Protein backbone atom coordinates (compact mmCIF):
# COMPACT_ATOMS: atom_id res chain seq x y z
CA UNK A 27 0.00 0.00 0.00
CA UNK A 28 1.55 3.26 -1.11
CA UNK A 29 1.23 6.38 0.90
CA UNK A 30 -0.36 9.51 -0.43
CA UNK A 31 1.10 12.44 1.43
CA UNK A 32 -1.23 15.36 1.19
CA UNK A 33 -2.80 15.25 -2.30
CA UNK A 34 -6.53 15.47 -1.75
CA UNK A 35 -6.01 15.70 2.01
CA UNK A 36 -4.62 19.25 1.86
CA UNK A 37 -7.59 20.20 -0.29
CA UNK A 38 -9.89 18.65 2.23
CA UNK A 39 -8.28 20.38 5.22
CA UNK A 40 -9.04 23.67 3.41
CA UNK A 41 -12.57 22.36 2.95
CA UNK A 42 -12.83 21.57 6.65
CA UNK A 43 -11.91 25.13 7.64
CA UNK A 44 -14.30 26.59 5.08
CA UNK A 45 -17.07 24.38 6.39
CA UNK A 46 -16.37 25.30 10.00
CA UNK A 47 -16.26 29.02 9.12
CA UNK A 48 -19.69 28.80 7.51
CA UNK A 49 -21.07 26.97 10.54
CA UNK A 50 -19.60 29.69 12.79
CA UNK A 51 -21.15 32.54 10.77
CA UNK A 52 -24.52 30.81 10.77
CA UNK A 53 -24.31 30.17 14.50
CA UNK A 54 -23.41 33.79 15.27
CA UNK A 55 -26.34 35.08 13.26
CA UNK A 56 -28.68 32.62 14.92
CA UNK A 57 -27.60 33.00 18.51
CA UNK A 58 -25.41 36.07 19.07
CA UNK A 59 -24.23 34.63 22.38
CA UNK A 60 -20.69 34.93 23.77
CA UNK A 61 -18.97 31.56 24.18
CA UNK A 62 -15.70 30.49 25.74
CA UNK A 63 -13.08 28.27 24.16
CA UNK A 64 -13.03 24.88 25.94
CA UNK A 65 -9.24 24.75 25.73
CA UNK A 66 -8.11 28.26 26.73
CA UNK A 67 -11.34 29.85 28.06
CA UNK A 68 -11.07 33.01 25.93
CA UNK A 69 -14.18 34.36 24.18
CA UNK A 70 -14.75 32.73 20.82
CA UNK A 71 -18.41 33.20 19.89
CA UNK A 72 -18.05 30.29 17.48
CA UNK A 73 -20.25 27.34 16.76
CA UNK A 74 -17.85 24.75 18.17
CA UNK A 75 -16.44 26.33 21.33
CA UNK A 76 -12.87 26.66 20.07
CA UNK A 77 -11.20 30.04 19.59
CA UNK A 78 -9.48 31.18 16.41
CA UNK A 79 -6.10 30.36 17.97
CA UNK A 80 -6.91 26.85 19.27
CA UNK A 81 -8.83 25.55 16.23
CA UNK A 82 -6.02 25.87 13.64
CA UNK A 83 -3.36 24.67 16.10
CA UNK A 84 -5.10 21.35 16.77
CA UNK A 85 -3.16 18.25 15.67
CA UNK A 86 -4.52 18.02 12.11
CA UNK A 87 -3.89 14.68 10.42
CA UNK A 88 -2.55 16.05 7.14
CA UNK A 89 0.34 13.64 6.58
CA UNK A 90 -1.21 10.21 6.68
CA UNK A 91 -1.83 6.96 4.84
CA UNK A 92 -4.42 7.49 2.10
CA UNK A 93 -6.20 4.26 3.04
CA UNK A 94 -6.12 3.90 6.86
CA UNK A 95 -5.21 7.52 7.80
CA UNK A 96 -2.26 6.43 9.95
CA UNK A 97 -0.11 9.51 10.69
CA UNK A 98 3.09 8.76 8.90
CA UNK A 99 6.23 10.40 7.56
CA UNK A 100 7.57 10.39 4.02
CA UNK A 101 10.46 8.23 5.28
CA UNK A 102 8.19 5.15 5.23
CA UNK A 103 8.03 3.34 1.86
CA UNK A 104 4.66 1.75 2.74
CA UNK A 105 2.10 1.92 5.51
CA UNK A 106 2.91 -0.66 8.21
CA UNK A 107 -0.74 -1.00 9.26
CA UNK A 108 -2.82 -1.44 6.09
CA UNK A 109 -2.16 -5.04 5.15
CA UNK A 110 -4.42 -6.48 7.86
CA UNK A 111 -7.44 -4.22 7.27
CA UNK A 112 -10.68 -5.28 5.60
CA UNK A 113 -12.17 -1.78 5.33
CA UNK A 114 -11.59 0.26 2.16
CA UNK A 115 -10.71 3.77 3.29
CA UNK A 116 -10.71 6.06 6.32
CA UNK A 117 -11.44 9.75 6.88
CA UNK A 118 -9.78 10.92 10.10
CA UNK A 119 -9.15 14.68 10.35
CA UNK A 120 -7.17 14.80 13.63
CA UNK A 121 -4.27 13.03 15.33
CA UNK A 122 -4.90 11.62 18.80
CA UNK A 123 -2.35 13.68 20.73
CA UNK A 124 -2.04 16.76 22.98
CA UNK A 125 -5.25 18.86 22.98
CA UNK A 126 -7.12 16.45 20.72
CA UNK A 127 -6.47 13.65 23.24
CA UNK A 128 -7.90 15.90 25.98
CA UNK A 129 -11.05 16.55 23.95
CA UNK A 130 -11.53 12.83 23.28
CA UNK A 131 -10.97 11.88 26.93
CA UNK A 132 -13.63 14.40 28.00
CA UNK A 133 -15.97 13.15 25.28
CA UNK A 134 -15.65 9.58 26.57
CA UNK A 135 -15.42 9.92 30.30
CA UNK A 136 -16.77 13.33 31.36
CA UNK A 137 -20.16 13.33 29.67
CA UNK A 138 -18.58 15.69 27.15
CA UNK A 139 -21.51 17.05 25.16
CA UNK A 140 -19.55 20.18 24.17
CA UNK A 141 -16.61 18.02 23.06
CA UNK A 142 -19.05 15.82 21.11
CA UNK A 143 -20.21 18.88 19.21
CA UNK A 144 -16.63 20.07 18.55
CA UNK A 145 -15.35 16.71 17.32
CA UNK A 146 -18.61 15.94 15.53
CA UNK A 147 -18.54 19.21 13.60
CA UNK A 148 -14.87 18.73 12.66
CA UNK A 149 -15.61 15.18 11.45
CA UNK A 150 -18.72 16.44 9.63
CA UNK A 151 -16.66 19.10 7.83
CA UNK A 152 -14.01 16.50 6.91
CA UNK A 153 -16.44 14.00 5.40
CA UNK A 154 -18.42 16.77 3.67
CA UNK A 155 -15.19 17.83 1.95
CA UNK A 156 -14.18 14.21 1.22
CA UNK A 157 -17.48 13.34 -0.53
CA UNK A 158 -17.97 16.65 -2.36
CA UNK A 159 -17.39 14.83 -5.66
CA UNK A 160 -17.84 11.24 -4.57
CA UNK A 161 -20.73 8.92 -3.81
CA UNK A 162 -21.75 8.94 -0.14
CA UNK A 163 -22.16 5.70 1.83
CA UNK A 164 -25.80 4.67 2.10
CA UNK A 165 -25.81 3.88 5.80
CA UNK A 166 -23.94 5.04 8.91
CA UNK A 167 -22.95 2.47 11.54
CA UNK A 168 -21.65 3.94 14.83
CA UNK A 169 -19.47 1.39 16.66
CA UNK A 170 -21.81 -0.01 19.32
CA UNK A 171 -20.88 -0.25 23.02
CA UNK A 172 -21.58 -3.40 25.00
CA UNK A 173 -24.69 -3.19 27.19
CA UNK A 174 -22.43 -3.15 30.27
CA UNK A 175 -20.32 -0.22 29.04
CA UNK A 176 -23.37 1.67 27.79
CA UNK A 177 -24.98 1.32 31.22
CA UNK A 178 -21.85 2.62 32.95
CA UNK A 179 -21.24 5.53 30.59
CA UNK A 180 -24.84 6.43 29.89
CA UNK A 181 -24.25 7.29 26.24
CA UNK A 182 -22.40 6.06 23.16
CA UNK A 183 -19.91 8.70 22.02
CA UNK A 184 -19.80 7.22 18.50
CA UNK A 185 -23.55 7.85 18.12
CA UNK A 186 -23.09 11.46 19.31
CA UNK A 187 -20.58 12.02 16.48
CA UNK A 188 -22.41 9.99 13.83
CA UNK A 189 -25.80 11.58 14.40
CA UNK A 190 -24.46 15.04 13.45
CA UNK A 191 -23.38 13.72 10.04
CA UNK A 192 -26.54 11.63 9.60
CA UNK A 193 -28.74 14.66 10.34
CA UNK A 194 -26.86 17.03 8.06
CA UNK A 195 -26.63 14.69 5.08
CA UNK A 196 -29.86 12.74 5.71
CA UNK A 197 -28.15 9.36 5.84
CA UNK A 198 -29.89 6.60 7.83
CA UNK A 199 -28.04 5.51 10.97
CA UNK A 200 -27.97 2.07 12.64
CA UNK A 201 -28.48 2.42 16.40
CA UNK A 202 -29.71 -0.94 17.70
CA UNK A 203 -29.36 -3.67 15.06
CA UNK A 204 -25.80 -4.66 16.02
CA UNK A 205 -24.90 -6.08 19.43
CA UNK A 206 -21.49 -6.01 21.05
CA UNK A 207 -20.42 -8.56 23.62
CA UNK A 208 -18.61 -7.20 26.65
CA UNK A 209 -14.86 -7.85 26.47
CA UNK A 210 -11.90 -6.49 28.47
CA UNK A 211 -10.45 -3.23 27.03
CA UNK A 212 -7.65 -3.96 24.54
CA UNK A 213 -5.18 -1.78 26.48
CA UNK A 214 -5.34 -4.17 29.45
CA UNK A 215 -4.29 -7.24 27.44
CA UNK A 216 -1.09 -8.78 26.15
CA UNK A 217 -0.44 -8.83 22.41
CA UNK A 218 -1.49 -12.48 22.21
CA UNK A 219 -4.71 -11.84 24.12
CA UNK A 220 -5.54 -8.79 21.98
CA UNK A 221 -5.43 -10.87 18.82
CA UNK A 222 -8.34 -13.08 19.94
CA UNK A 223 -10.17 -10.74 22.32
CA UNK A 224 -12.32 -9.08 19.65
CA UNK A 225 -13.12 -12.12 17.50
CA UNK A 226 -16.90 -12.58 17.36
CA UNK A 227 -17.51 -9.54 19.55
CA UNK A 228 -20.13 -8.04 17.19
CA UNK A 229 -23.32 -9.84 16.11
CA UNK A 230 -26.40 -8.94 14.07
CA UNK A 231 -29.41 -10.67 12.59
CA UNK A 232 -29.91 -8.23 9.72
CA UNK A 233 -28.31 -8.07 6.29
CA UNK A 234 -26.77 -5.07 4.55
CA UNK A 235 -25.94 -3.90 1.04
CA UNK A 236 -23.88 -1.22 -0.68
CA UNK A 237 -21.34 1.04 0.99
CA UNK A 238 -21.46 1.55 4.74
CA UNK A 239 -19.63 4.10 6.91
CA UNK A 240 -18.46 3.00 10.36
CA UNK A 241 -18.10 5.88 12.85
CA UNK A 242 -16.00 5.90 16.03
CA UNK A 243 -14.22 8.51 18.13
CA UNK A 244 -10.64 7.23 17.83
CA UNK A 245 -8.99 4.84 15.41
CA UNK A 246 -6.19 3.23 17.39
CA UNK A 247 -4.83 -0.09 16.12
CA UNK A 248 -7.95 -0.41 13.96
CA UNK A 249 -8.75 -3.86 15.43
CA UNK A 250 -12.24 -2.92 16.70
CA UNK A 251 -13.33 -1.18 13.51
CA UNK A 252 -11.87 -4.02 11.47
CA UNK A 253 -13.79 -6.65 13.41
CA UNK A 254 -17.01 -4.71 12.78
CA UNK A 255 -16.04 -4.32 9.10
CA UNK A 256 -15.67 -8.09 8.78
CA UNK A 257 -19.15 -8.65 10.20
CA UNK A 258 -20.77 -6.07 7.88
CA UNK A 259 -18.99 -7.47 4.81
CA UNK A 260 -20.05 -10.99 5.79
CA UNK A 261 -23.64 -9.74 6.11
CA UNK A 262 -23.71 -8.30 2.58
CA UNK A 263 -22.01 -4.87 2.58
CA UNK A 264 -19.93 -4.30 -0.54
CA UNK A 265 -17.61 -1.60 0.79
CA UNK A 266 -16.70 -0.16 4.19
CA UNK A 267 -15.55 3.40 4.83
CA UNK A 268 -14.34 4.43 8.30
CA UNK A 269 -14.96 7.88 9.76
CA UNK A 270 -13.23 8.74 13.04
CA UNK A 271 -12.40 12.04 14.73
CA UNK A 272 -8.80 11.13 15.60
CA UNK A 273 -6.11 8.59 14.60
CA UNK A 274 -3.48 7.41 17.07
CA UNK A 275 0.11 7.74 15.84
CA UNK A 276 2.00 4.45 15.57
CA UNK A 277 4.51 5.52 18.22
CA UNK A 278 1.73 6.09 20.78
CA UNK A 279 0.22 2.67 20.01
CA UNK A 280 3.64 1.03 20.41
CA UNK A 281 4.14 2.74 23.78
CA UNK A 282 0.73 1.47 24.93
CA UNK A 283 -0.58 5.00 25.52
CA UNK A 284 -3.83 4.42 23.66
Ligand SMILES: [Zn+2]
Pocket residue numbers: 063064065066067068076077078079080081
Ligand atom coordinates in the same frame (compact mmCIF):
# COMPACT_ATOMS: atom_id res chain seq x y z
ZN1 LIG B 1 -8.74 28.71 22.65
Ligand SMILES: [Zn+2]
Pocket residue numbers: 027091092093094095096105106107108
Ligand atom coordinates in the same frame (compact mmCIF):
# COMPACT_ATOMS: atom_id res chain seq x y z
ZN1 LIG C 1 -2.43 2.57 6.01
